[in-house]
Amino acid sequence: MTPMTRINRFTVIERMFHLFLILTFLVQTVTGFSRLFISTIWGKNLTAALGGAETSITIHKWIGILMIAGFMVHTLYLLTRINWGDLKNSLFGPDSLIPNRKDAKDLWKRIQWFFGLGEPPRMDRWAYWEKFDYWAVYWGMPLLAVTGLMLMYPILTSRIMPGWTINIAVLLHRAEAILAITYIFIVHFYIGHLRPTSFPMNEVMFSGSLPLEEIQKEKPAWAARLNQSDALNHRSINPPARWYRVFYYVFGYAVLGFGIYLLINGIIYSRYIPIH
Amino acid sequence: MRKKNRICKPLIFYSVLCSVLLMTAFGPLSGPVFAQEELASAIRRYKGYEVSTGYYEEYESLPRRQRPFVDVPDLRSSAFPYSTTSASVRSRSHLADSHQGIKFYWGRRCEDCHIHETLDIHTTRANLTCRQCHGGEPIAGIDHYYSPLNPIRRHAYVCAKCHEGAGASFAGYLVHEPAPGSIKAKEEFPVLYYSYWFMSMLLIGTMAFFLPHTILMGIRELFGKKKEEKNDTDDTH
Numbered sequence A: 001m002t003p004m005t006r007i008n009r010f011t012v013i014e015r016m017f018h019l020f021l022i023l024t025f026l027v028q029t030v031t032g033f034s035r036l037f038i039s040t041i042w043g044k045n046l047t048a049a050l051g052g053a054e055t056s057i058t059i060h061k062w063i064g065i066l067m068i069a070g071f072m073v074h075t076l077y078l079l080t081r082i083n084w085g086d087l088k089n090s091l092f093g094p095d096s097l098i099p100n101r102k103d104a105k106d107l108w109k110r111i112q113w114f115f116g117l118g119e120p121p122r123m124d125r126w127a128y129w130e131k132f133d134y135w136a137v138y139w140g141m142p143l144l145a146v147t148g149l150m151l152m153y154p155i156l157t158s159r160i161m162p163g164w165t166i167n168i169a170v171l172l173h174r175a176e177a178i179l180a181i182t183y184i185f186i187v188h189f190y191i192g193h194l195r196p197t198s199f200p201m202n203e204v205m206f207s208g209s210l211p212l213e214e215i216q217k218e219k220p221a222w223a224a225r226l227n228q229s230d231a232l233n234h235r236s237i238n239p240p241a242r243w244y245r246v247f248y249y250v251f252g253y254a255v256l257g258f259g260i261y262l263l264i265n266g267i268i269y270s271r272y273i274p275i276h
Numbered sequence B: 001m002r003k004k005n006r007i008c009k010p011l012i013f014y015s016v017l018c019s020v021l022l023m024t025a026f027g028p029l030s031g032p033v034f035a036q037e038e039l040a041s042a043i044r045r046y047k048g049y050e051v052s053t054g055y056y057e058e059y060e061s062l063p064r065r066q067r068p069f070v071d072v073p074d075l076r077s078s079a080f081p082y083s084t085t086s087a088s089v090r091s092r093s094h095l096a097d098s099h100q101g102i103k104f105y106w107g108r109r110c111e112d113c114h115i116h117e118t119l120d121i122h123t124t125r126a127n128l129t130c131r132q133c134h135g136g137e138p139i140a141g142i143d144h145y146y147s148p149l150n151p152i153r154r155h156a157y158v159c160a161k162c163h164e165g166a167g168a169s170f171a172g173y174l175v176h177e178p179a180p181g182s183i184k185a186k187e188e189f190p191v192l193y194y195s196y197w198f199m200s201m202l203l204i205g206t207m208a209f210f211l212p213h214t215i216l217m218g219i220r221e222l223f224g225k226k227k228e229e230k231n232d233t234d235d236t237h
Helices: A012-036 A041-049 A053-081 A084-092 A101-114 A128-152 A154-160 A164-194 A212-218 A220-228 A242-272 B002-025 B034-040 B042-053 B130-134 B183-188 B190-236
Strands: A006-008 A209-211
Touching (some): A006 A212, A012 A041, A012 A164, A053 A128, A101 B190, B183 B190
16 A cells, blocks of 8 residues: 555546536526525626526526436435445445434544544544535425425416415525525535635545545544455556646635625625515 | 438438427527517516606596595494594405595505515515506405405406416415514414424524534644644654
């Protein structure tokens, strides 16, 4: 094992899912904000930049449908990742994204470590906040999809259920969107870009692989598992090409800047709109 | 020649099919074309007319004169039930002229009193005016038997003007919904109230946990990094 051994963490298709989510989420945020803030001057400018209120909502609807399709494709992909022969280990093992008892222990240890009361937890492949990120999106997307479809076809909705459910759908769609935007643009961006370990950018979601050294620092339990298995010997992954690194740094920072622009303006102008 | 036809015909067929599909999805067949816009956007025509001409009242009759003996249902405060503004809005919702007896009514605008009602989605997003649903003067109370907004007919007389196919259930959508976190909502629309508090608690709970968590993580990692660097320099010297 050389010191620069690299380990693959995300496959190409997993990185594509993440990229898909970045792009669609950003478009939905912009078009959604342009509609939410349309009674303010900022919302009017945003709407004008998107080509008017009608165009903005049309984009929002089509991208929403695209996201529903993406969610379904991802669910199918998820099913292919389950090892059906060894279901128990596949679902509750260390490589699984399902939260388990170790996550609760890790969280407790980490809180102690914050205040200098002990060693940091020996984390495995997925930290508890990474699992939270994943499942937050996974339950948020169906909620936004169902309420979004209800608002897209209100007449049909009112035939299936009482009309007041549309009021609830508006509320849930808006509240869940605000929750997602706040979480992604503050917590997720902070963890991915600004915290000392990640700064200036946690590259693994774009490069797909990371050095074993880094894993040993961040996720010692996973590194131990990797060292035990003979998987290491078979892997020789090249570090990402320089042009590609430049590309995803520019892309990552563009998205970060744009997200923070939307977040700050959203906070500033939220006092002028009736969200209650 | 025959062979050429075998390729050409399907090619033409599929290209026509594709262009028709594309046109239905994004192109001219997907919505009204430019010249049709005037007729297709009935939602905006009324307001556009009002704004461009400045004539608000000319074609509407003003509310009737203030009458000394106002016959407001459920309200008889004294021997001479003279009332101008003391009638509650609830009882007014049954009147043929819901603004009957309000002083200086002719000089006021709807939003002078109904400010909350002008902040709903229909007004802010679709640019609707009050009169497009509530009708011209005299504005009937929504529970008056002949009012277009009476629940027995509002889906057909009001909602369906824009929402083609609207039924009575559709009209159950509350246009002027109470503020979802308010006591009023708790009494009138409890599902809205509890969904609002659930989502608020979810947002506040998530942030209350993750903001301190990530900030502390950052601070602690910064200290850890300093220590590590110190160790590194110790090794080299």
